[in-house]
Amino acid sequence: MTGDFDVGKKNEVRQLREKAAYDRETVARILDAGLVAHVSVVQDGEPVVVPMLYGRDGDTLYLHGARKARIVRMLEGSGKACINVTLLDGLVFARSAFASSMNYRSVTVFGQARLVDALDDKERALHVISEHAMPGRRAELRPSHENELKMTGVIAVDIASASAKISTGMPEDEECDLDTPVWGGVLPLELRFTALQPDDLVGDGVEPSEALKAMEGKKL
Amino acid sequence: MTGDFDVGKKNEVRQLREKAAYDRETVARILDAGLVAHVSVVQDGEPVVVPMLYGRDGDTLYLHGARKARIVRMLEGSGKACINVTLLDGLVFARSAFASSMNYRSVTVFGQARLVDALDDKERALHVISEHAMPGRRAELRPSHENELKMTGVIAVDIASASAKISTGMPEDEECDLDTPVWGGVLPLELRFTALQPDDLVGDGVEPSEALKAMEGKKL
Numbered sequence: 001m002t003g004d005f006d007v008g009k010k011n012e013v014r015q016l017r018e019k020a021a022y023d024r025e026t027v028a029r030i031l032d033a034g035l036v037a038h039v040s041v042v043q044d045g046e047p048v049v050v051p052m053l054y055g056r057d058g059d060t061l062y063l064h065g066a067r068k069a070r071i072v073r074m075l076e077g078s079g080k081a082c083i084n085v086t087l088l089d090g091l092v093f094a095r096s097a098f099a100s101s102m103n104y105r106s107v108t109v110f111g112q113a114r115l116v117d118a119l120d121d122k123e124r125a126l127h128v129i130s131e132h133a134m135p136g137r138r139a140e141l142r143p144s145h146e147n148e149l150k151m152t153g154v155i156a157v158d159i160a161s162a163s164a165k166i167s168t169g170m171p172e173d174e175e176c177d178l179d180t181p182v183w184g185g186v187l188p189l190e191l192r193f194t195a196l197q198p199d200d201l202v203g204d205g206v207e208p209s210e211a212l213k214a215m216e217g218k219k220l
Numbered sequence: 221m222t223g224d225f226d227v228g229k230k231n232e233v234r235q236l237r238e239k240a241a242y243d244r245e246t247v248a249r250i251l252d253a254g255l256v257a258h259v260s261v262v263q264d265g266e267p268v269v270v271p272m273l274y275g276r277d278g279d280t281l282y283l284h285g286a287r288k289a290r291i292v293r294m295l296e297g298s299g300k301a302c303i304n305v306t307l308l309d310g311l312v313f314a315r316s317a318f319a320s321s322m323n324y325r326s327v328t329v330f331g332q333a334r335l336v337d338a339l340d341d342k343e344r345a346l347h348v349i350s351e352h353a354m355p356g357r358r359a360e361l362r363p364s365h366e367n368e369l370k371m372t373g374v375i376a377v378d379i380a381s382a383s384a385k386i387s388t389g390m391p392e393d394e395e396c397d398l399d400t401p402v403w404g405g406v407l408p409l410e411l412r413f414t415a416l417q418p419d420d421l422v423g424d425g426v427e428p429s430e431a432l433k434a435m436e437g438k439k440l
Contacts, residue, residue, distance in 0.1 A: 010266075014290055025272070030371060035322075040258075040267035040268065042265065042266065045262065046230075046262065046302070046330075047260040047261050047298075049259075049260035049267075049269050049302050050328070051258075051306040068235075069234070069235050070234055071358075082260075083269070083348075084258060084270065084271055086258075086271040088256055089410075091413075091435075093354065093355060093357065093428075095360060095361065095362075096361055096368070097346065097364055097365075098371075100257075100354065100357070102255075102353075104256075104432070108270070110266075123247075126317065133322075134311060137313065141315065141316055141400075141402065142316060144317055144318060146358070148317075148318040152318070156266075166225065170420075177362070178421055181423060181426050181431065182360050182361065183416075183426050183427060183428040183432065184226070184418070184421060184422060185416055187420070187432070187436070189255075189413055190410075190411070190412055190414055191308075191409060191410070191411045192389075193407050194408045194409075195407075195408075196402065196405055196406075197407070198404070199390040199391060199405045199406070201404060202404060203400055206403050207403060209403065211401065212313065212407070
């Protein structure tokens with residue numbers, strides 16, 4: 001993942017252009033930081049958007065769901081997908097409603113969806129998704145059963161174009177609003193894992209792996 | 221907001237039906253808890269999804285952006301919108317990859333978008349959005365200038381149908397996977413405001429309002 005995505009009609013950022021980026025490193029960093037993608041497709045001429053787990057391998061995003069799930073069938077059938085991953089980093093309190101805003105990291109991807117059908121390709125794609133959401137976990141678990149793989153629908157979206165948009169920092173107020181005795185600044189918002197909670201079925205002496213423990217307290 | 225949304229082809233939850241809800245109270249609770257909506261529209265026959273701030277008033281969602289922003293013009297032009305708000309609550313570590321999942325609160329809304337054009341209607345809608353993201357803040361700020369209102373595009377989406385999907389609790393493993401000496405449980409994920417950070421322009425003795433202070437540490 002190096003170089004820039006071509007900027008075209010679909011992925012060009014038109015508002016707040018100074019916050020836009022088209023380089024693969026920035027796009028990949030945000031995709032790798034997020035956990036849920038909002039995947040949109042067209043069905044019968046109308047828009048549908050569905051939140052999905054995902055994983056990235058180079059310029060390809062992998063998505064999964066039940067093989068029979070509507071979103072899997074729509075992606076399989078419709079082809080074109082637009083996917084957004086956004087992490088909210090805070091509220092920006094300016095001295096006017098107009099200048100108030102949010103801090104965020106956001107990526108929008110446009111691409112072609114295709115069904116991943118061969119069982120070994122599916123397994124590889126599911127590994128990518130699993131490593132993204134639960135790094136190291138799959139190595140602890142038994143291999144997937146063939147019927148589990150068959151019941152799982154896997155979609156690959158080859159990224160045709162993408163853009164990132166990043167907003168950070170403090171309010172940018174108009175000069176004329178600065179004498180008002182109103183507080184201005186930022187209220188950060190954090191998405192963070194807390195502490196592992198075992199279920200009632202964990203056997204005596206069975207501890208979470210180091211990989212799982214390393215996720216505790218982690219900020220996305 | 222009482223009663224159920226009618227269940228039809230668009231909003232019926234087909235996978236994990238036991239996690240679905242169609243009552244307005246549940247839908248409203250999740251919409252009111254979230255901060256960013258993923259708004260999808262069809263443009264030139266292809267899907268587009270954009271993250272947007274929003275606010276809810278009864279069965280109407282309000283969205284805003286620059287008046288000239290592409291998403292505002294697309295919503296104005298295309299009419300149909302599908303909007304999802306998802307809050308991720310944790311990763312669910314089961315003893316198989318297949319049974320592993322996430323905990324979440326999610327709402328999907330289908331509706332008709334229309335431009336809000338009259339300045340006083342715009343102002344009311346912007347108040348709804350502002351109160352949703354920054355409760356109490358607008359009362360501290362000067363009224364919007366007319367040119368600010370004109371530069372802001374406001375869209376109302378009248379909710380035609382909606383569904384909620386909520387997943388909570390511990391892994392549901394297959395019986396045959398339970399003798400493996402693998403840890404199982406949940407790693408909660410929290411979206412939380414931290415502490416207010418003033419900018420360099422806050423005057424001596426100017427403190428954040430009680431409404432702002434009340435947001436510190438708040439979990440979404």
